[in-house]
Amino acid sequence: MNIIYHETSKTFHIYNDKISYIMKVLPNNHLGHLYFGKAIKDRDSFDHMLELYPRDMAAYYEASDGTRFSLEHVKQEYPSFGHGDQRLPAYDIKQSNGSRICEFEYDHHTIIQGKPKLKGLPATYVESDEEAMTLIITLKDHLLNMYIDLSYSIYKDLAVLCRNTKFYLEGESVVLDRAMSMCLDLPHANFNLIELTGAWSRERHMHTRPLDHGITAIQSLRGHSSHQFNPFIALTSKECNEFSGEVYGFSFVYSGNFLAQVEVDPYNVSRVTMGIHPHMFSNVMHTGDSFQSPEVVMVYSEKGLNDMSHTYHTLYSTRLARGKYRDQVRPILINNWEGTYFDFNEEKILSMAKTASSLGIELFVLDDGWFGARNHDRAGLGDWYCNYDKLPHGIEGLSREIEKLGMKFGLWFEPESVNKDSDLYRTHPEWTLETPGRKSSPSRNQFLLDFSNPLVINYMKERMDDIIGKSKISYIKWDMNRSMSEVYSACSNANEQGMVYHKFILGVYELYDYLTTKYPDILFESCSSGGARFDPGMLYYAPQAWTSDDTDAIERLKIQYGSSLVYPISSLGAHVSASPNHQLHRHVSIETRANVAYFGTFGYELDINKMTAEEHEIIKQQVAFMKQYRHLFQFGTFYRILSPFENDDTVWMSVAKDLSEAIVGYYRPMSRINAPYMKVKLQGLDPNKLYDVNGSLHYGDELMNYGLSLTDSTSSHNYEKHGDYFSKLFILKEVK
Ligand code: DGJ
16 A cells, blocks of 8 residues: 655555556646556556547637647546636536636655544544545645645555545635545446436345446435435446456445436546535535535445445445444344334333344344334324333333343433424424524324434433433434425524535534444444435444345345445344234245345344244244354455345355355245246355255355255245245365
8 A cells, every 4th residue: 555646756656555646737737637547556656647639619728838638628637617617517617707717736645654533524534543544635726825735545455446526615714515525437338337226125236227427316305314315426447246346336325415427528527526416505604614525435446336336335344434333243133113113101112122032043133113202103293202102111111121121221202203282393493404484394103303402312312411420321223314406594694504404414523423422332333214314324334224124125225235235244223023014014034134234234023023933943043143253244355246126036145354264145036937047156266165054065166156055945846845935055164
């Protein structure tokens, strides 16, 4: 790993054994981009990569040495609009005279060992300065007396470049209307774009489309990162698949509005920009003010999507997620939501907990409905006081009783939300995001508190402190159940309204930071109507997230497969729920439900007391099995083998770091009569190790080249036995 500045050619080269990133100060002192991709040898100059060919009909720069070139035709690091570059820019600054023309020139740079923290924002981190290096290039606009710091961090052993941008002003007031976290001008357009897209209960489906001239973009303007588009895109070579081909990943460490955009110009340059969405963003800056953008994590691989995912998984599970549970297997939980919804009392909860405990389940999570008048979703949100009618001994008493059963206790909160039918709203209507004089649109009968208001954050700190302080709480599920509308903050003046969306997210981060610092032993799980805020920003505070409100095992194949493109298996909240399933009304065996949920944090979400003795016995075995293998499911190297988006069946697997064991999950939603032979080539095993695969012996090289036969479970004579929604796990153990 190194960062070199070649003085004579004014070239920066950031590299490690895997990647190189090269930039150069252009003749007009702007910063140009030369290369990002597989590591290449360093040299004094890469000037031959600079394509400054003059083209007709373009506005051009004329340097003092007579060199003419147009910014429209140059690959740049952090471009502006209006100096001849007609593409969408990385930033936009409105000045007091109404002009938006800027001239940010190279001023100086700093190279530091390690990786600085981003104040108030989640970001990847280092545990020792030897792990990474950071280059900060400072650009200056002399007329505005304003600076931009472009920050680039490279990790020693990972094909990762982390970027962020900071603006600071020493001159007169300006309005920052666009401040993307990064820009990358790639030299061709021969890419497919992969996005993780969907809607409530079908989040993060992988979708691929080719780039074409013009703009391809995904976004959220919902105030949270959203079910609709995850803050991630990948650009892949046309032949790229899970196992080979070139891929560039872009992942935004942020939980609010975002834009990820690729603009392909007529010369086939692909300009990638990613950052806070400029719509509804407007930052009035005065002398001395600064603005820090969130981080974008760029990953490069020449070995396909699995390899890109491994880089994200390693980085996000070890240097983004934090806290006690980062490296620990996760407790097997039971959550009462789909078991009882709002209809519970202390007796019912304790009885469920008692059964769960007897089956080996480790954590009881009490979901929505324990506070205020929250007997349905029309009232009570915001009133974080225990409902003693339901729970006569309070959360305090209940949590102690549950601990007496040998289990830990966890509790649901939705700190950002409020029902109008609540004491909190009646007392503080001004704490809700609503626009004066306009109608407010409820969603799930609720509204959002103004988390840009420090008084609201302080109130939530007090309420949560009070409950946590009195009770025995080992886990918190932090939910958030609506997109934003009519956003306006009563505590901001007219000029400040353009920052309310962002300040809301900063408020969420502040409360998370407060709680995770004060209660380091509590495991946090983030949630937003399932996976509407399943993003790297949340992962920094909560090492696991509720993947989707869709608990149907068959639907989960796509959701978990897509999520795994970026997010580690240890972060995927996955539960066995009732059959028929509450979302799809589908009957799926308890084995298949568990076989999907094992590849996640694992737990149950059903009324365990409505199950038969036979089912209890199965659960007991499943819990024991998960305890035996959860280190492998959650912390092994995860490979996607057969995609549910392209095939009828799904196969994925987890391999232990020392390659001594692995688990393959095979899922066949629909039965087939007299089916063709079927085998899959496994990945990541030791070719020389002999593995016991469910009782039959095979070398790793055979399993990875000849493959693992799946024919047995799809052949006609087994059809009646297995039926639809069949699945099977293959346990591989090294024979010594
Ligand atoms: C939405 C979550 O995704 C569910 O798991 C559950 O917690 C409900 N909210 C409770 O209102």
